[in-house]
Amino acid sequence: MVDIYKIKKMKKFGILKSKIEKLMLESYGNGTFKEQVKNFKLLVLENKNISKLFYLYDELNSKKGLSESVVDDYINECITIYENTVNKVKDSTVINLNKWVYNVKSENNYSHIDDLFSSNVLNIESRIASKKIIKESLKKKPIVNKETVNLPLSTMVNVANKTISNYIENLNESEKKELFDFLKKDDKELMVNFETLKEEVKEKLSQLKSSSDDSETMDRINETIEKVDLEKYDKFSYFKLKNLRENL
Numbered sequence: 001m002v003d004i005y006k007i008k009k010m011k012k013f014g015i016l017k018s019k020i021e022k023l024m025l026e027s028y029g030n031g032t033f034k035e036q037v038k039n040f041k042l043l044v045l046e047n048k049n050i051s052k053l054f055y056l057y058d059e060l061n062s063k064k065g066l067s068e069s070v071v072d073d074y075i076n077e078c079i080t081i082y083e084n085t086v087n088k089v090k091d092s093t094v095i096n097l098n099k100w101v102y103n104v105k106s107e108n109n110y111s112h113i114d115d116l117f118s119s120n121v122l123n124i125e126s127r128i129a130s131k132k133i134i135k136e137s138l139k140k141k142p143i144v145n146k147e148t149v150n151l152p153l154s155t156m157v158n159v160a161n162k163t164i165s166n167y168i169e170n171l172n173e174s175e176k177k178e179l180f181d182f183l184k185k186d187d188k189e190l191m192v193n194f195e196t197l198k199e200e201v202k203e204k205l206s207q208l209k210s211s212s213d214d215s216e217t218m219d220r221i222n223e224t225i226e227k228v229d230l231e232k233y234d235k236f237s238y239f240k241l242k243n244l245r246e247n248l
Contacts, residue, residue, distance in 0.1 A: 013053055013086070013117075014110030016094075019101035020044070021109070034235070043097055049089045050097070056082055060113050060134050065141035075116070075134060082117050187235070194233045197241050201228050204248040 020040070027036040044050050056078055066074055108114065115123060115130035202225050209221045228244075231237050 012108065012114050014057065014114040015106070015108040016097060016101065017054060017057055018106045018109040019104040020097070022106045023101050023104050031234075039100055043093075043100060047093060049085050050093060052085050053082070053089075056085075057110050057113050060116070060138070061110065062138070063140040063142045064138050066138045068139065071135050071138050074138065075131060079117065086117075185235070187233075190235065190238050191233050194238055194241075197238065197245065198228055198231060201241050201245050201248070204245065208248065 024036055024040060027033045044054060060075070060078055112130040112133050115126040116134060118127055205221050205225050205228070209218050212218055212221070228241065231241065
């Protein structure tokens with residue numbers, strides 16, 4: 001049974017978020033992606049308070065290149081927003097979220113952020129330590145390296161990453177609409193174009209490989225070409241390759 005007391009206190013949103021992300025990730029492999037996207041849209045994106053909490057956790061878990069002069073103010077502002085938001089979350093909302101991910105086993109990937117937001121007076125040391133970790137991360141500059149083709153884990157699963165850990169932060173309204181509209185398209189039309197799409201992606205990858213003299217990058221490109229060649233049609237594979245083609 002779901003622990004109602006813990007739900008009301010909303011002490012560990014990080015573990016709930018971790019479970020949701022794991023569920024979304026696993027849905028790619030078990031054929032339930034479309035269903036889980038609908039659940040995510042209903043229970044997270046369309047709930048103003050829950051989507052705001054998702055956004056806060058993603059913000060505090062990101063490298064943002066903040067200066068020493070503003071990073072403390074930024075963290076304190078996030079704490080204020082969290083406190084004002086979490087109190088508005090209805091018990092029924094969290095019950096529904098917990099029911100959705102009840103069977104998911106996951107570590108808490110955001111325990112440091114949970115500790116930062118903790119109001120437990122016995123947890124002061126952990127809160128201070130977590131604030132230091134988050135502060136150092138926020139001060140680091142985001143890694144933007146367009147020369148390195150890190151396709152197997154990043155570009156090629158761009159949609160997946162957005163859906164999981166940075167959905168609110170990275171998807172604008174038009175991109176969200178594009179994804180949900182795409183899932184409604186007729187399979188027959190997409191299947192006809194799928195092989196052509198694969199060939200276009202492989203051709204672009206081959207062009208990248210021919211212009212690179214870095215062995216590691218070439219190995220990654222070869223690995224990605226092999227993955228593309230083995231792709232079987234489903235809507236997510238099509239959408240994934242479509243985005244890959246546009247990002248190459």
